[in-house]
Amino acid sequence: MSDYDFSSERPKPSHFQQRQDELNIHDAWSSWNGYKFAEYFYDVEFEYFCVRNTCGTYDICPMQKYHITGADAEKMLDRMVTRDVTKIRTNRASYVVWCNDEGRLIDDGTIFKLGDDHFILNCGSPCSAWLDKSAFGFHDITIDDKTDDVAAMALQGPTSCAVLKSMGLENIESAKPFSINFFDFQNARLMVSRTGFTGDLGYELWIDHNLAIPLWDAVYKAGHDLGIHPYGDQATNMLRLEAGFIMPGYEFNEALKTVHFEHDQTPFELNLGWLVDFKKPHFNGRRALFDEKKRGPRYTLTKLDIEGNKPAEGSFLYSNKRCTEEIGYVTSGMWSPAAKANIALAMIETKYLEGEIWSEIYYEKELRQYSKVARCTIKHEPFWSPARTRATPAADF
Amino acid sequence: MKRYDAIIIGAGHNGLTNAAYLAKAGLDVLVVEKNDYIGGAAVSRELHEGWTYSNCSYVCSLMRQAIHRDLDLSRHGLILVPYLGSVNYDDVGNTLIAYNSEEAAYLELKRHSKHDADSMFRFQADLTRYARLIRKTLLRTPPDPTSFRRRDIHELLFLAKQFWSLGEKEIYEYVRFFTLSAVDFLEDYFENELIKQSKASSGIIGTALGVYSPGSSYILLHHVMGDVDGSIGAWGLARGGMGAISKAIASAFQSFGGEIRTNAGVEQILVEGNKVVGVALENGDEIRARVVVSNLDAKRTFTQIMDEKDLPPGIYDKAKNFKIRGSSGKVNIALSALPKFSNVPDNAYVNRGGLELTGSLETMERAYDCWKRGRFSDDPYVEGVIPSAWDPTVAPPGKHWMSNFIQYCPAELADGPWTEEKRNLFGQTVVDKIARYCPGFKDLIVHMEVRTPHEIEEEIGLTEGNIFQGELTIDQLFFNRPFPGYAQYRMPLKHMYMCGSSTHPGGGVSSACGANAAREILIDLKRPNSVPVDDFYDE
Numbered sequence: 041m042s043d044y045d046f047s048s049e050r051p052k053p054s055h056f057q058q059r060q061d062e063l064n065i066h067d068a069w070s071s072w073n074g075y076k077f078a079e080y081f082y083d084v085e086f087e088y089f090c091v092r093n094t095c096g097t098y099d100i101c102p103m104q105k106y107h108i109t110g111a112d113a114e115k116m117l118d119r120m121v122t123r124d125v126t127k128i129r130t131n132r133a134s135y136v137v138w139c140n141d142e143g144r145l146i147d148d149g150t151i152f153k154l155g156d157d158h159f160i161l162n163c164g165s166p167c168s169a170w171l172d173k174s175a176f177g178f179h180d181i182t183i184d185d186k187t188d189d190v191a192a193m194a195l196q197g198p199t200s201c202a203v204l205k206s207m208g209l210e211n212i213e214s215a216k217p218f219s220i221n222f223f224d225f226q227n228a229r230l231m232v233s234r235t236g237f238t239g240d241l242g243y244e245l246w247i248d249h250n251l252a253i254p255l256w257d258a259v260y261k262a263g264h265d266l267g268i269h270p271y272g273d274q275a276t277n278m279l280r281l282e283a284g285f286i287m288p289g290y291e292f293n294e295a296l297k298t299v300h301f302e303h304d305q306t307p308f309e310l311n312l313g314w315l316v317d318f319k320k321p322h323f324n325g326r327r328a329l330f331d332e333k334k335r336g337p338r339y340t341l342t343k344l345d346i347e348g349n350k351p352a353e354g355s356f357l358y359s360n361k362r363c364t365e366e367i368g369y370v371t372s373g374m375w376s377p378a379a380k381a382n383i384a385l386a387m388i389e390t391k392y393l394e395g396e397i398w399s400e401i402y403y404e405k406e407l408r409q410y411s412k413v414a415r416c417t418i419k420h421e422p423f424w425s426p427a428r429t430r431a432t433p434a435a436d437f
Numbered sequence: 438m439k440r441y442d443a444i445i446i447g448a449g450h451n452g453l454t455n456a457a458y459l460a461k462a463g464l465d466v467l468v469v470e471k472n473d474y475i476g477g478a479a480v481s482r483e484l485h486e487g488w489t490y491s492n493c494s495y496v497c498s499l500m501r502q503a504i505h506r507d508l509d510l511s512r513h514g515l516i517l518v519p520y521l522g523s524v525n526y527d528d529v530g531n532t533l534i535a536y537n538s539e540e541a542a543y544l545e546l547k548r549h550s551k552h553d554a555d556s557m558f559r560f561q562a563d564l565t566r567y568a569r570l571i572r573k574t575l576l577r578t579p580p581d582p583t584s585f586r587r588r589d590i591h592e593l594l595f596l597a598k599q600f601w602s603l604g605e606k607e608i609y610e611y612v613r614f615f616t617l618s619a620v621d622f623l624e625d626y627f628e629n630e631l632i633k634q635s636k637a638s639s640g641i642i643g644t645a646l647g648v649y650s651p652g653s654s655y656i657l658l659h660h661v662m663g664d665v666d667g668s669i670g671a672w673g674l675a676r677g678g679m680g681a682i683s684k685a686i687a688s689a690f691q692s693f694g695g696e697i698r699t700n701a702g703v704e705q706i707l708v709e710g711n712k713v714v715g716v717a718l719e720n721g722d723e724i725r726a727r728v729v730v731s732n733l734d735a736k737r738t739f740t741q742i743m744d745e746k747d748l749p750p751g752i753y754d755k756a757k758n759f760k761i762r763g764s765s766g767k768v769n770i771a772l773s774a775l776p777k778f779s780n781v782p783d784n785a786y787v788n789r790g791g792l793e794l795t796g797s798l799e800t801m802e803r804a805y806d807c808w809k810r811g812r813f814s815d816d817p818y819v820e821g822v823i824p825s826a827w828d829p830t831v832a833p834p835g836k837h838w839m840s841n842f843i844q845y846c847p848a849e850l851a852d853g854p855w856t857e858e859k860r861n862l863f864g865q866t867v868v869d870k871i872a873r874y875c876p877g878f879k880d881l882i883v884h885m886e887v888r889t890p891h892e893i894e895e896e897i898g899l900t901e902g903n904i905f906q907g908e909l910t911i912d913q914l915f916f917n918r919p920f921p922g923y924a925q926y927r928m929p930l931k932h933m934y935m936c937g938s939s940t941h942p943g944g945g946v947s948s949a950c951g952a953n954a955a956r957e958i959l960i961d962l963k964r965p966n967s968v969p970v971d972d973f974y975d976e
Binding site: 082083085086089092093094198199202206265266267349375377378379380381424436437 | 502505506510511516517518519521537538665666667676827828829830834835
């Protein structure tokens with residue numbers, strides 16, 4: 041097929057492609073940052089349950105990984121993101137967001153601090169240009185995009201710690217949430233962070249790309265009796281929604297890619313005010329965010345429990361059952377098998393949060409379209425948040 | 438002495454559900470349980486170190502989502518994991534695999550019969566239509582067709598409307614359906630024996646009927662009308678075993694201030710005049726309450742813990758003649774490794790789904806013949822499931838346990854009472870049968886628990902070990918369950934109710950009986966009623 045006209049547009053294989061090809065029996069592929077990426081492998085629901093019941097792995101090779109080093113690295117990151125980077129201890133990870141001058145969210149990600157002058161920024165979308173811009177004025181700093189050099193996988197679910205233990209990672213059970221740990225793997229350094237995007241017990245494994253397949257094989261060998269299975273993008277979307285985590289393209293539109301005025305979001309609108317630290321020195325978007333905090337955000341991202349079982353994906357929200365006054369929209373919605381509830385994240389005009397919330401839901405039944413209006417209840421806790429996610433030492437299941 | 442608002446007899450899942458709703462309404466509620474553990478037949482027990490058996494019920498499909506959600510059972514630790522697929526074996530070891538993925542399932546059917554592969558679509562559509570109608574009644578109190586109370590008329594109209602929406606042809610089909618045998622029903626769709634037996638087996642589980650007996654087609658429907666997350670006919674496992682369900686409901690109940698007393702078997706329901714006033718425990722304690730709710734089966738309630746002279750005439754006879762025949766056994770086996778079954782690709786579906794040793798329609802009928810003659814089946818229908826292939830909490834990593842449900846096994850043998858020897862012989866018969874399809878199976882056995890109806894009755898208190906608390910035949914269903922005239926959970930004496938599977942909608946881990954009974958009690962006690970009516974009508 042080399043003479044096929046579009047061959048040159050084929051997505052790039054992941055470092056784990058060889059193994060993932062074998063397991064993706066439906067060839068259900070999409071792509072992420074140019075990498076070939078699984079929608080699902082066997083079955084979305086099955087993969088979802090692996091993470092809630094046993095464990096699963098998720099390819100994060102396509103995630104962007106920037107190594108930021110030098111004496112100015114910390115100051116530069118501290119000026120870029122809204123959280124106080126100086127408070128991050130060595131070998132700890134921290135969830136961060138960064139904004140433009142108007143306080144609109146560019147992206148979210150994690151910062152790993154490996155030393156006083158060594159940080160890693162992991163994020164969903166490429167941001168080299170923004171990092172360069174953010175480094176303006178700093179001299180002792182190097183920004184190195186290691187995305188293609190590192191193979192990384194998330195290992196998530198209640199048996200994930202048992203898998204790592206059986207791989208021989210000593211004392212992994214005492215690793216605390218957001219800790220970063222190092223192990224020897226075939227004479228190379230394996231980095232294991234207790235982080236993830238599923239709201240469950242879980243880890244992320246990082247290694248030189250040449251060891252991708254050996255790492256995969258070691259994890260799968262150790263996980264054989266512990267219910268391991270790969271999961272794709274669709275299961276991830278279910279898992280993160282239950283955990284109440286935001287996703288670009290659903291809850292927020294990256295500010296630098298936004299065309300229409302204020303079709304991007306602020307951290308306060310996304311209910312991430314706790315990530316904004318006004319006590320630290322100047323950071324990008326500070327003034328705008330300060331004003332917004334005083335004023336209060338126009339919208340607030342809200343967790344909803346919606347009556348009935350029809351997913352409210354894409355629904356408009358109203359302040360009354362007759363749907364005469366529109367107050368917001370659903371950003372993500374689904375039936376939650378773990379919580380046994382019809383859950384959603386929604387952007388709602390803050391001033392309407394006290395009153396009734398009704399969702400107009402459209403659904404199809406054997407080719408006929410139906411609609412219903414369902415009452416919504418605000419939830420303040422994540423829909424899924426078992427104690428095992430936070431417990432140290434981590435349990436075996 | 439303290440007087441409770443309500444005492445529930447039996448901490449099975451329905452009793453706990455009933456108690457949870459009463460406590461949620463603000464009542465002072467006590468559950469008394471004869472065993473030193475709760476759960477009744479929805480129970481997880483570590484009978485061999487490291488292995489936790491669901492040693493009675495073992496899979497779940499009827500559990501009402503509305504209750505799971507309303508009582509927030511997920512937060513109380515309950516997670517239901519669907520299991521995918523099953524495999525059926527005929528007498529000589531040929532297999533029919535019910536794959537989870539549609540395309541694979543279709544190709545597998547086609548391998549056996551082109552005609553049946555296509556016919557399966559019509560079968561599934563018809564069955565789903567029937568299931569949808571019955572599902573609407575699960576969380577509703579059956580109307581009394583002879584009363585002219587407003588609520589009964591309202592409910593009858595609701596039913597008539599649902600019924601009418603099927604269309605004229607289907608109304609006839611539906612009525613026919615209740616009296617058909619499973620095989621008669623299936624003959625209309627399928628020609629292939631293996632495909633027929635794979636569906637017919639659902640028609641005999643837990644019942645003293647054969648695949649050719651009239652009425653078994655409803656039993657079939659009863660086993661496919663449940664769902665997991667809206668997927669009708671799917672089955673799931675409770676993470677941690679079936680006891681996780683009871684434990685979660687108990688935890689919800691306790692969060693509403695409810696009290697559970699174990700090792701507290703009831704000797705007698707106390708009656709004064711025509712009113713029930715409390716219970717006397719086996720240890721001599723007397724506890725009084727405004728209402729008493731029995732989660733025991735109808736026969737046990739009226740003939741074991743009540744005095745015939747306290748009861749209005751007729752009821753005692755009705756209870757005595759209540760059809761509650763023991764017909765099933767259970768063999769729980771701890772295994773040192775995952776067994777390898779013959780004629781299945783990589784075992785994925787055997788390991789994780791159901792393993793159906795159906796043999797043939799003839800084999801299943803002969804198994805029934807044994808039961809009729811007071812013997813356990815020498816070549817029984819075995820439904821095996823290996824929960825540990827899904828659930829990491831029930832066996833050590835790499836080790837497994839297999840739940841085997843056996844049809845048929847009588848409560849009373851023609852050649853005299855059950856003995857340990859006979860029970861072992863029964864267990865051996867089952868193991869021999871499994872080993873026919875799994876060479877080397879016997880070498881993997883680490884521990885085994887064999888339960889005949891006798892043990893189930895002794896330990897759990899189900900009369901004759903009948904898993905449904907009474908046969909699910911039309912004479913004992915809906916407004917006839919448990920007895921005509923007593924289907925609304927109120928029993929003939931004042932302040933007395935029933936909430937177990939002897940009441941509508943019958944057997945299965947559904948929580949529906951307990952919830953429906955709570956609704957009636959709250960109405961009588963003039964309390965706000967918070968019991969959900971399934972709201973999934975638009976499914």
